[in-house]
Structure formats: structure tokens, C-alpha cells
Amino acid sequence: MRENLTQLSYVIAAVLFILGLRSLTRPDKARQGMQLAAIGMLVAVCGTLIHHEIVDYRWIAGGLVLGAIIGYPLGMWVPTTALPQRIAMSLSFGALAAVLVGVSEYYNALHGTAGVVLDVPHMAALGFEVLLGSLTVTGALVAFGKLQEVLPSRPLTFPGQNFANGLLLLIAFTLLVLVVVDPTRTSAFYGMIALAALLGVLMVIPIGGADMPVVVALLNSYCGLAAAATGFALGNSILIICGALDGASGFLLSILMSKAMNRSFSNVLFGAFGGGTPAAAVGAGGALPVRAISAEDAAIQLAYASRVIIVPGYGMAVAQAQHQVRELAELIEKRGGEVKYAIHPVAGRMPGHMNVLLAEANVPYDRLYDMDEINGEFPQTDVALVIGANDVVNPAAREDKSSPIYGMPILDVDRAKTVIVLKRGMAAGFAGIENMLFHAPATSMLFGDAKASLSKLVSEVKAA
């Protein structure tokens, strides 16, 4: 009877989770839908608490309370600019939970205290669970470190890196096979966990800051697969379902992100990215003309423009300038201009990063346009205002076959009548590639911190 109640609670939870995810297709329904999903989680937890194997509630209560105490600030107080590292950290937590459950099941089974029977399928599931989980724990931690800039965000590479990673992966898989064949080989089991942890570090270390959207999405997928493997090991269907949902979501996002960077998915899977030929083309740019513009002149252009497209990039996030952007847009609109926002899929450090920042600054979401929706409108645009974006607006991706980013879909900012670029200085972008947009006759550069420049623009437009 109790077993049936538990299962029933899982069915309800699964339905509510899927409805919740489905609600995310509609921005106006999403909040309600996700609240339903949260109720689903509560139902599943209550359904589990009546499980017949649970005899002692003290540790559970303590864990739930402590987790809630840690989780509350992580949910309510983390600023939106820190969202990418916040997500990386929670991926690490989620994977750690999967690893710990896996180890505890393995330990119990070995010491004959019931739990899972270590036949081949269950041991294989347990093995995959701890392997993927452990890799995600450290991989996500390194991603967190890079995003938080505790670790250098530039790619750290050494010769033979991919070979070393491949070898490690091979050894880890061999250990997995050894444990599956004979579960009593504890050293193989724990050795595999350690190797996977090392591999997680080595896989993310060579990846640079701008490639983080792909990595975060990929780790999300791994985390889901680890949860699904837990479900297989424990024979728990809700874990399998959620793991599959999570895995599918991460998988899909990493495909979308890698497409937006013109990298094949296999290229991403094997972590062979971020290398390229940095600094190769930088030298040539030194002599090219650059037209700097004062805030006053830029403000005049904006004040009298009838169509403006704002192109935000990571620079806007770093400067936390989203509120000034909205203020400027409102001023232009008050003067009769039309303002739209063009969002490149990989602008920022995680999928959808720019959208959340702008939504936080009260920019209505129907002003935010995807790349494909807005690219046709640049030729009719009076001023394209680029704020801290570089590679995603580099025309070399469209024209220069020798460029490392050739083929990457970009925002056609260079087709606008005039372009104003807000930038700290003339340093090349993350990919280290010269951007001809900055030297185009229609482009003027407004140098300085994005937030300060925007504040100046706001007061100048007010005065204009």
C-alpha cells in the first residue's frame, strides 16, 4: 500500500515537472507552471518519506533544514550577473549528490547490508552514475572558478592535452568494466571516481570564458545523465524520468550553443575547443583607422534616430550596465525613436544570459529579438548601439574565409546606417581576432566603461 502511494506521488511529480517545463515555452505562463513543478517536487519528497526502508528521520530532517538554509540565499540573493557561476555551482552540487548516493549504495551492497544487488546491469548503472557524476562535480567546479574569476578565465593548455584526456577516459572506462565484472574490486571503483574527477578538471581547464555557454549546457546534460543512472541503479522511475528530461535539455542547449558558434557537436563533446589561432591576426590591426566619438556626438545621433537596435554583449554584464541601457532606450523612445534589442545566442556566459539581465532592468521581453528575427532589420536601422559585444558582431565570420570564426552566424550590425560601439579599449575580443567592424567608415567608437559611457549618454540625450 505504502509502496503504491510512493509510486503515485512519483507519477504526479513527473506530470507536474513536464507541465512546468512546457510552460517555459510561454513567458506569460512560465512562472505559474514552475510553481506547479515545485509542488510536484514536494509531492515526490513526501511520497518518499513514507518509504518503508526509511526508519530514522533525524539525519533526513537535519539535511533538509541545512540544505534549505544554504539554498535560500543561493536562490534569493545571488545577483543576476552572477547567474552563470551560480548555475555551475548547482550542477556541481547535483552531481555530488548523485556520486554520494552511488557510493553509499555500493558500500552497502558490498557489506551485505541490503540495498542494490550488484549484478551486471545494476553495477553498470552505478558505475556510470559515479563516473559521470564525479566528472561533473569537478568540471562544474572549474567552470565555477573560471566564471567567478577565481581561476584564470583564459584557456590553460598544455601539449598533448587531448591525448592525455583520451587516455584518462580510456583507463576510467577500463576500471568501470573491471568493477562491473567483479564488484568486489573496490580499488577499481574508487580509482575510477578519482580519475573521473581529474578528467573533469582537465576537460574544462582548456576552455576559455566565451565558450562557457557550451560547457555549462554540456555539464547540465552530464548531470542529468548521472541522475538517470542513479535511477537505473536504484530502480527508481522518477529519477530516470527527471534525469532524462535534464539530459535532453542540456544536450539540446549544447547543440544550439555549438551551432551558434559554428562548432560541430563532436568538436564540443571532445572538449577540443578554445584553441584556434589566437593572436594570429591581431598585429595587422594596429595601423587601421579608428574613429573615436565623444559622448555628446553619440548622444545627438541617438537622440535623432528613429530606429535604434541595441546589441548587448558580455561587456554589458561585466559593467552591470543593463539599467543604464534601459534608461537610455526609454529616453530615445520618449523622443519618438523605436528601440529593439538584438540578442545573439552565445552573447554572455550562458544560454539566455542577456535576456535575463535586460528583463531584470525592466526591459519588456517583446523588445528582445533573436538573431534570425532581427538580422533583416539592420539595413533600415539608423543607429546600431553595440555594448561590450565583439566576436558576435564581427563581419569576418561572414566574409573572411581565413578567419578562425568564419561561418559563425553573427548579427549583421555592419549593415546598419551608423554603428556606435561602446568598448573599454581597442583590445581584440576573446577569440583574439581583429574586428573590421570597428574600422568601418560607418562605425564610431565610444571608449570607456560601459556603465559610465551609458550614464553620460543618458544625460546628454536628456539635454539634446
Next chain:
Amino acid sequence: MLILELYIFVLAGFVGYMVITKVPPLLHTPLMSATNAISGISLVGSLVAAGSQRSTVATILGFVAVVCATTNVVGGFLITDRMLKMFKRDDPKAKSPAEPK
């Protein structure tokens, strides 16, 4: 039993893929935090590990797992809600009486 579980996995993966393809890029960040919160369901496995008193090692590992998973569930759902609350349509249009919805 294993075959049945494989069915569940594959079908749930399909459902997930179908549903998530339709999520607009606008909401990709909330999507990530939402799937993160949902994958906190590993709490269910952690609860059993922490509460079934099979061995001290398992209980302690289970306890830490409960803490991690609860952190994700609580933090994940809260931050998703906080983000979704911020996405608003254009207000002036909604306010103007001449435009009934």
C-alpha cells in the same frame, strides 16, 4: 525490469526533447535553472540512503547528499521563480484603454 526502465528513460528523453525544443532562447537561462531544480529530485534517492540505517558510512554520505540536493531544489526553484517574475510584457501597451486584449 531493466527493459521497462529503458523504455521510461527513452520516452522521457523524447518528451523532454520535444518540449524543450519549443522553449524560446528568451527563456534559456530559466530553463537551465528549472532543469537544475528538477534534477534535485536525486533528493529522493538521498533520503532513502540517509534514513535507512544500513551503515554509518551510508547514512553520512546520504546526509551530505540530502544537503546538496535540497540546496539545489530550494535554491533552484526560488531563483527560477525570481527570474521568471522579471520577464514582463510592454506595460504602456497593456495600460492603454484603447487596446483591449
